Amino acid sequence: MLLPTLVTYLAGCAFLLSPVGEGCGPGRGYGKRRSPRKLAPLAYKQFSPNVAEKTLGASGRYEGKITRNSERFKELTPNYNPDIIFKDEEKTGADRMMTQRCKDKLNSLAISVMNLWPGIRLRVTEGWDEDGHHSEESLHYEGRAVDITTSDRDRNKYAMLARLAVEAGFDWVYYESKAHVHCSVKSEHSVAAKTGGCFPGGAFVTLKNGTRKSIRDLQLGEQVLASSGSDGGGELVYSQVLAFLDRDPSSWKLFYTIRTVAGASLSLTAAHLLFVSEGSCSEGAVPTLGTMRTVYASDTKPGQCVLVTEGKAGQRHGEGRLSRVTQVSVRGDRGAYAPLTHQGTVVVDGVVASCYAAVNQHALAHWAFSPLRLMHRWTGHTGSRANGLHWYSQFLHWLGRLLLDSQHFHPWGMAQALR
Incomplete structure (x- = not known):
């Protein structure tokens, strides 16, 4: 009897049951449809959160370039999501390589893009950089950053695209250029990425x-x-x-x-x-x-x-x-x-x-x-x-x-x- 009772209880209050259960660390509607929360597009040159990219409150410090021959190359995983267009101008598949955290956020963003603009897909113009095309200590060298547009390359959409990236959980989003939005994530093993809601054992x-x-x-x-x-x-x-x-x-x-x-x-x-x-x-x-x-x-x-x-x-x-x-x-x-x-x-x-x-x-x-x-x-x-x-x-x-x-x-x- 206990399990059915719990299920009934939870079903009756589904709106309020949230990721509060995350002792260390927490969709969409059930029943009556809620009115969507209005999202504010990012302004040109705005970044969120409002701190430098490689600080603790954003994506964290640079940890070193990853090459195909380095031990850390195993930290990268390819993204073959058919709902995302990868420019891949180098024809090496490098733009598809990224950390799992970056992949998760990108896939989530792809869904948001299709929901907001039917028939439009997310497009990645720059991903992992193995050729040194970015500035020194760029997170592109670690597969932790992507530059994105929409598939129709409509620049009027990019401000809202940046907001969608924030909502998708990217740790830092920058409406960097009229031609693209820059997004990055924390390191997979950084202490910042593993922060939740706990006390230390010595307390x-x-x-x-x-x-x-x-x-x-x-x-x-x-x-x-x-x-x-x-x-x-x-x-x-x-x-x-x-x-x-x-x-x-x-x-x-x-x-x-x-x-x-x-x-x-x-x-x-x-x-x-x-x-x-x-x-x-x-x-x-x-x-x-x-x-x-x-x-x-x-x-x-x-x-x-x-x-x-x-x-x-x-x-x-x-x-x-x-x-x-x-x-x-x-x-x-x-x-x-x-x-x-x-x-x-x-x-x-x-x-x-x-x-x-x-x-x-x-x-x-x-x-x-x-x-x-x-x-x-x-x-x-x-x-x-x-x-x-x-x-x-x-x-x-x-x-x-x-x-x-x-x-x-x-x-x-x-x-x-x-x-």
Whole structure:
């Protein structure tokens, strides 16, 4: 009876089930057709995101030219998608060679082009460059960049083509020339491309007996300090660990470290949700109802306030108190863990955080995971496995890709889900 009940529940709320299941890292309509979201074309010479191409927030650093004789040539794969025209003026097939990430985004873009302009196909004028035709350290040399047009070469379409490329998940898009749009992606093995929503293994939680324990050693069924409030506020309680949405001891991740006036220091990946104050806040104050909201860790700024607690053994925890963020830095570390508690919140290294990532609303994410909490209540387990992405998270990834657009998702988190 459990599976049919869960399926019925999910079918009834399909619009809201999204890639929030991506513990580390998340289509189109179901039922009533939603009105399409209006897309704004890129302006000539505009690039998105608004940072340099080879920076962390875009496609990342240049890693070296790939040649047919190099070991890294195995990183490239040919793209034989019949819905894409490859110019291939060298007659070597080089324009078809690209990283898997670039291939995935290009194939997704090809569908968008045909949907928007029936009878028109995507055209690639430049792909992998093995002949040195581009500037020094161009990502074309790594198969991570493509120059594109439409098959009819109608330049009036290129501004919207650039926008479609952004929506398809390219990590950097530049309306570079009146004759083409330039797109690029992160490296397959870069820490930026593997960013999702987790805590490092060395982070600490507080158990019910008052002792502290590293997340890497945390076990299902243990009770950890969490917040009872849907916005991170409210009474601090002990909440049972129901599952790990992701547990990956070996992967290398990029973590944002949030430091506060109170001395708290929390590290979490870019797409993870963190509770911050709305407007001004007083150091050490208890937040009032409705003054907290969730933001992605990568969007946290100095001057905002987060909820902290000392979390020492033998003390009554009471409520989280506000502490102002003084610094946000970025570092790499190995191992990533995303515990899910019954409350949907967890206190890690003395800071109250959400258990969720990728989608920008904690309440929506917590609601989407209610079937998993129900399953635990009925059966006493959630079907967790030792390591890797939880099956329910994988299901939400799949469903979100079918049903939803990327409007409310973290760009890196959504990119991870679509890899």
